[in-house]
Amino acid sequence: MKPIERDEVQRAIDTFAKRDVFLHLETTNGAYASHHDESFFSAGAYIRNAKVQYEHGKIVGDDPYRVGLKLEIGWVYAEGLNHFEIDEQGRLLLAGLDSTGKLAVALQISLQPFE
Amino acid sequence: MEKEKQVLVVFPHPDDEAFGVSGTIASYIESGTPVTYACLTLGEMGRNLGNPPFATRESLPKIRKKELQDAADSLGITDVRMLGLRDKTVEFEDDGELTDRISSLIQELTPSLIITFYPGYSVHPDHEATARAVVRAVEALPVNQQPKLQCVAFSNNCVAELGEPDIIHDITPVQDKKIAAMKAHRSQTEAMLATWAEKLEVEDPELLGWIQKERLWTYQWPEK
Numbered sequence: 001m002k003p004i005e006r007d008e009v010q011r012a013i014d015t016f017a018k019r020d021v022f023l024h025l026e027t028t029n030g031a032y033a034s035h036h037d038e039s040f041f042s043a044g045a046y047i048r049n050a051k052v053q054y055e056h057g058k059i060v061g062d063d064p065y066r067v068g069l070k071l072e073i074g075w076v077y078a079e080g081l082n083h084f085e086i087d088e089q090g091r092l093l094l095a096g097l098d099s100t101g102k103l104a105v106a107l108q109i110s111l112q113p114f115e
Numbered sequence: 116m117e118k119e120k121q122v123l124v125v126f127p128h129p130d131d132e133a134f135g136v137s138g139t140i141a142s143y144i145e146s147g148t149p150v151t152y153a154c155l156t157l158g159e160m161g162r163n164l165g166n167p168p169f170a171t172r173e174s175l176p177k178i179r180k181k182e183l184q185d186a187a188d189s190l191g192i193t194d195v196r197m198l199g200l201r202d203k204t205v206e207f208e209d210d211g212e213l214t215d216r217i218s219s220l221i222q223e224l225t226p227s228l229i230i231t232f233y234p235g236y237s238v239h240p241d242h243e244a245t246a247r248a249v250v251r252a253v254e255a256l257p258v259n260q261q262p263k264l265q266c267v268a269f270s271n272n273c274v275a276e277l278g279e280p281d282i283i284h285d286i287t288p289v290q291d292k293k294i295a296a297m298k299a300h301r302s303q304t305e306a307m308l309a310t311w312a313e314k315l316e317v318e319d320p321e322l323l324g325w326i327q328k329e330r331l332w333t334y335q336w337p338e339k
Binding site for chain 1: 160161162163164165166167168171172173174203238239240241270271306
């Protein structure tokens with residue numbers, strides 16, 4: 001993965017619009033957050049292989065970025081994104097890595113289900 | 116260390132074996148005791164992807180599978196069972212099916228000792244769910260066929276509630292194998308091991324103590 005290049009990510013988002021795509025969306029503080037700091041309120045969410053179609057999608061912001069996908073009757077968004085890769089299978093992998101490199105958020109779009 | 120016929124180690128993530136019990140594993144193997152490591156997931160949801168990142172969410176499982184094999188090689192484990200569950204979902208699996216997976220391993224291997232996490236004192240939901248499944252599988256056996264059950268605990272309250280560990284293995288003779296196993300899990304341990312380099316150089320007693328003394332608690336069955 002490399003730091004997000006906004007135009008390249010926007011072009012990739014555009015290519016997936018109005019098609020059936022599979023989404024991976026994840027936010028996490030890590031399973032040990034409340035172990036290391038008992039006052040920390042740990043929260044996260046995870047969805048893998050949600051099959052959706054979006055009308056359009058946008059990347060907004062100035063590192064870190066936000067990505068929003070407008071569905072026919074709903075929305076998907078993620079914030080804190082700063083790294084991306086279009087992998088060998090043509091999937092768009094977006095991630096937000098904290099200052100130590102740990103993943104905090106991921107939004108991934110694929111034409112085929114994720115394994 | 117007491118002589119064992121067969122040891123079964125059950126943890127959910129590649130690297131769970133490395134920190135707490137890899138010296139114990141290497142010691143058993145050196146003494147001729149076969150050790151099977153059942154690892155439930157490939158740590159697909161690990162947050163460490165390298166810094167700068169050399170993995171993605173999608174490539175991480177393949178990398179960690181290789182790391183697991185490398186770690187097993189450095190400890191001499193020849194029987195690694197990857198159970199194919201997904202990281203962070205173990206507690207949501209069907210409890211009965213999960214128990215059956217463990218039961219069939221016990222039936223096949225008839226271990227004299229099982230090492231897993233201590234339920235209630237192992238922090239990560241996958242650790243807890245794995246530990247509960249092992250306890251259920253052992254509990255289902257007739258008492259005279261139950262293997263010993265020794266557990267890793269590290270929650271903040273573990274010593275206050277369980278007392279000091281009743282088993283402490285000094286693994287100094289196999290320390291190099293342990294460090295090699297920790298290093299093998301590069302994607303997860305690289306940053307941490309980098310901070311150790313200096314301490315190891317000056318033989319920092321606190322760090323060496325933590326590496327050399329492996330602590331286990333014999334599982335205490337609740338009173339019926």
